[in-house]
Amino acid sequence: MAYDRTAMLKLLRPAMTRILTPLGRALVGRGIGPNAVTAVGTLGTVVSALLFFPLGQLTWGALVITLFVLFDLLDGVVARLGGKGGSTWGAFLDSTLDRVADAAIFAGLILYFINTDDTLMAAVTLVCLAAGTIVSYAKARAEGLGLTADVGLAERPERLVVALVAACFSGLGVPYILPVGMWLLAVASVITVGQRVVAVYQQTREK
Ligand SMILES: CCCCCCCC/C=C\CCCCCCCC(=O)OC[C@H](COP(=O)(O)OP(=O)(O)OC[C@H]1O[C@@H](n2ccc(N)nc2=O)[C@H](O)[C@@H]1O)OC(=O)CCCCCCC/C=C\CCCCCCCC
Ligand SMILES: O=P([O-])([O-])O[C@@H]1[C@@H](O)[C@H](O)[C@@H](O)[C@H](O)[C@@H]1O
């Protein structure tokens, strides 16, 4: 059964791939493989999220993190240009390290809220972190069972764009944008968990 793809950012993927292809080709030409790109992207994201955000450097944090999360598109480009179309180990590493990067981004924001004595927003951001992890787990578990759960309002690109744009503009002084972004993301992530559970349930009923 086909499912509607509600996550609109997926439409940007071909364009982003085209933009990153010359860089990917240069990396392949220098013998740099996809796993190195995945590892550097994750390390850069973790270090910048846990450095900039807790210090209140939201704009710089968002910009530097953006640079490193784009490595997640670049690693796939490098894998495909490498000629073998990607490896099983690389696919596992990519998805697993995505969880590490996501945890660091939201942990950095939680530490920022704790440092500014905003316990409520720290809790809302914790919901974003937990629900986002469950969203990814639901898909991985479904795929492990031979099903799909490739649906939802707040898939990873949406979660990253909302969090990073809100942090970026909050750092520039736009009022309320970070709390509003985190509240919206918490609600959208919880809804996405529900959407994936329903999608898997429907497939099990059809079998
Ligand atoms: C200095 C910074 C300037 C800021 C400029 C902002 C530019 C960004 C603008 C827009 C971003 C647009 C978002 C793009 C959406 C893309 C949609 C999408 O689907 O993305 C998914 C991916 C990656 O998914 P995945 O990892 O699954 O795919 P891969 O292509 O990697 O393929 C996986 C397969 O590849 C093989 N493989 C992989 C790795 C490996 N080691 N070995 C392998 O073999 C294997 O077969 C695998 O199965 O991307 C993402 O999730 C990342 C999304 C990035 C979102 C960025 C958000 C930033 C937006 C704004 C930031 C705030 C800045 C505000 C600026 C304001 C200015 C006024
Ligand atoms: O499920 P989700 O968190 O929305 O989306 C995620 C993808 O964007 C990511 O690229 C992949 O490696 C993860 O395993 C996960 O599926």
Ligand SMILES: [Mg+2]
């Ligand atoms: Mg990737």
Ligand SMILES: [Mg+2]
């Ligand atoms: Mg990924």
